[in-house]
Amino acid sequence: MDSIFRNSRIKLSQGTLFWREIGEGTSIVFLHGAWNDSSQWVCVMEMLSRDFHCFSPDLLGFGESEFPNVHYSIDLQVECLAEFLHALKQEKVYLVGDSLGGWIAASYALKYPEQVSGLVLLAPEGVEIEGQKKRWQRMQRIQKRPPLVFQLLRLLRPITKIFGLNEKIEQDWQFHQVMLQYPTACQLLFQRQHPEIQAELLHERLYLMMTTPVLILQGGKENQETLAISRAYAQYIPHAQLKMITHGGNNLPESCAGVVAGDIRDFLKGKNN
Numbered sequence: 001m002d003s004i005f006r007n008s009r010i011k012l013s014q015g016t017l018f019w020r021e022i023g024e025g026t027s028i029v030f031l032h033g034a035w036n037d038s039s040q041w042v043c044v045m046e047m048l049s050r051d052f053h054c055f056s057p058d059l060l061g062f063g064e065s066e067f068p069n070v071h072y073s074i075d076l077q078v079e080c081l082a083e084f085l086h087a088l089k090q091e092k093v094y095l096v097g098d099s100l101g102g103w104i105a106a107s108y109a110l111k112y113p114e115q116v117s118g119l120v121l122l123a124p125e126g127v128e129i130e131g132q133k134k135r136w137q138r139m140q141r142i143q144k145r146p147p148l149v150f151q152l153l154r155l156l157r158p159i160t161k162i163f164g165l166n167e168k169i170e171q172d173w174q175f176h177q178v179m180l181q182y183p184t185a186c187q188l189l190f191q192r193q194h195p196e197i198q199a200e201l202l203h204e205r206l207y208l209m210m211t212t213p214v215l216i217l218q219g220g221k222e223n224q225e226t227l228a229i230s231r232a233y234a235q236y237i238p239h240a241q242l243k244m245i246t247h248g249g250n251n252l253p254e255s256c257a258g259v260v261a262g263d264i265r266d267f268l269k270g271k272n273n
Contacts, residue, residue, distance in 0.1 A: 003022050003023050003024075003046075003049040003050070004022065005020050005021065005022045005042070005045075006020070006021045006022065007019070007020055007021075008021065009064075010084065010087055010088075012060075012080055012083045012084060012087070013083060014060055014068055014070060014076065014079075014080055014083075015060055015065065015066030015067075015068040015070075015080075016065060016066040017057050017058065017060065017065045017066070017080065017084055018038070018057065018058045018063060018064035018065045019038065019055055019056060019057035019058065019084070020038050020039075020041075020042070020045070020055070020056045020057075021053075021054065021055050021056075022045050022046065022049040022054050023045070023048065023049030023050065023051070023052050023053050023054050024052075024053050025051050025052045025053050026051075026052050026053065026094065026117075026268065027052070027053045027054075027055065027090050027092075027093040027094065028048065028052050028053070028054050028055070028093065028094045028095075028096055028264070028268070029055045029056070029057075029081075029085070029090070029093050029094070029095050029096070030044070030045065030054065030055065030056040030096045030097075030101075030253075031056075031057070031059065031081075031095065031096065031097040031098070031100075031101030031102070031104055031105050032056065032058070032059065032062070032063075032098060032100075032101050032253075033098040033099030033100055033101055033122075033123075033251065033253075034099050034100035034125070034182060034185035034188070034189060035099075035178050035179075035181075035182050035185060036062075036098070036099075036251070037058045037059075037062050037063030037064070038056040038057060038058045038063055039063070040056075040098065040251070040253050040254060041054075041056045041096075041253050042056075043253070043254065043257035043261075044253050044257050044260050044261045044264070047257065047258065047261035048261055048264065048265060051265070052268070055088070055090075055093075057081070057084060059077055059080070059100075059101070059104070059184070060072070060076065060077060060080045060184075061183075061184030062182070062184055062185070067184070072184050072187045072188055073188070073192070073196070073200065074103060074104060074107050074126075074188065074200040075107070075200065077104045077188075078104060078107050078108045078111055081104065081108055082108070082111075082112060082115075085115070091115065092114075092115055092116070092117050093115065093116065093117065094116070094117050094118045094119070094120070094268060095108060095109065095116055095118075095119050095120070096119075096120040096121075096122070096264060097119075097120075097121055097122065097124060098122040098123065098124075098251075098252065098253055099122070099123055099124065099125055100125050100185060100188060100189065101124075102121035102122060102123070102124025102125060102126065103124055103125040103126030103202070105119055105121060105124075106119060106121060106124060106126060106202055106206070106209075106233075107126070107200070107202065109209060109212050110202065110205055110206075110208060110209060113209070113211070113212060116212055117213075118212060118213040118214070118215075118267070118268065119209075119212055119213070119214045119215070120214075120215045120216075120217065120263075120264055120267060121214065121215070121216045121217070121230075121233060122216075122217045122218070122252050122253065122260065123217070123218055123219060123222060123226050123229070123230055123250070123252065124216070124229065124230065124233055125189065125229065126200075126201060126202045126229075127201055127202055127203040127206070127229055127232045127233060127236065128198075128201050128203050128232075129225065129228045129229055129232055130228070131225070133194065135225055136189070136190040136194075136197070137190075139179075139186075139189065139190045140190050140191070142172050142175055142176050142179070143176065143179045143186055143190075143191075145172070145176060147176075150169070150172070150173045150176065153169045153173075154169065154170075154173065202236075203232060203236055206233065206236035206237050207236060207237075207238075209237050210239075213239075213267075214233075214237050214239070214240035214241070215240070215241045215243065215263065215264075215267045216230050216233050216234055216240055216241065216242045216243065217243055217245060217252060217260060217263055218230040218242065218243070218244055218245065218248075219244075219245050219247075219248030219249050219250060219252050219255075219256070220244045220245060220246040220247065220248060221246075221247065221248060221249040222248075222249060222250055226250075230242060241267075243263060245259055245260075245263075
């Protein structure tokens with residue numbers, strides 16, 4: 001009989017967390033990306049549920065989890081995850097994280113290495129690359145730009161087309177709309193003070209991840225900044241495997257669910273043999 005999803009909530013010290021759960025066996029915890037919630041992992045979890053016990057929480061301040069009036073940080077999300085796993089009596093798990101979820105997963109593995117059997121990171125955030133501050137500033141500008149400015153720019157398409165700006169304006173507008181739906185992601189990624197964000201980046205600590213197996217999955221059609229971050233992770237974790245999904249763009253858990261599920265299955269079975 002096919003497995004079915006079980007949706008649950010649990011009250012933690014910082015707020016109520018919602019999660020999806022399916023399957024049985026070795027435990028895998030899936031952490032969603034910045035511009036998503038746990039539903040991002042539904043297809044991947046279904047494909048793995050015959051062999052693995054899959055959990056996917058909405059991070060605090062996302063989806064159906066509570067949005068407490070607190071100062072959000074990566075460490076806050078790590079501690080919420082630790083409390084969540086303790087409450088579910090999950091002593092040792094595999095962590096799979098996309099984008100922001102990858103940053104949180106890697107941070108968790110560094111803080112609680114004895115509780116992590118292995119990591120799968122999909123286009124993770126969380127390390128410094130050349131031009132990082134400018135990247136954050138660009139995201140801030142898009143987020144703060146008034147809707148009226150976008151409306152005027154879109155009305156001026158015949159002119160902006162001459163300068164080859166139409167595609168960029170449309171991309172910025174769509175990203176602005178997404179940002180409005182995920183205020184917690186904006187705070188975590190670029191709305192905090194620069195020194196605070198800098199202090200939570202991982203590039204100076206990843207060498208400590210000496211025994212944790214790590215697989216990095218990266219879409220080949222992603223932008224150059226995202227590609228650079230994945231390559232940096234692979235450089236800072238010498239034993240990490242970096243696999244390019246050549247036809248993959250952003251949001252690999254949904255756009256390439258079958259490939260991602262297969263790669264996770266192969267990685268975990270290889271570590272358990």
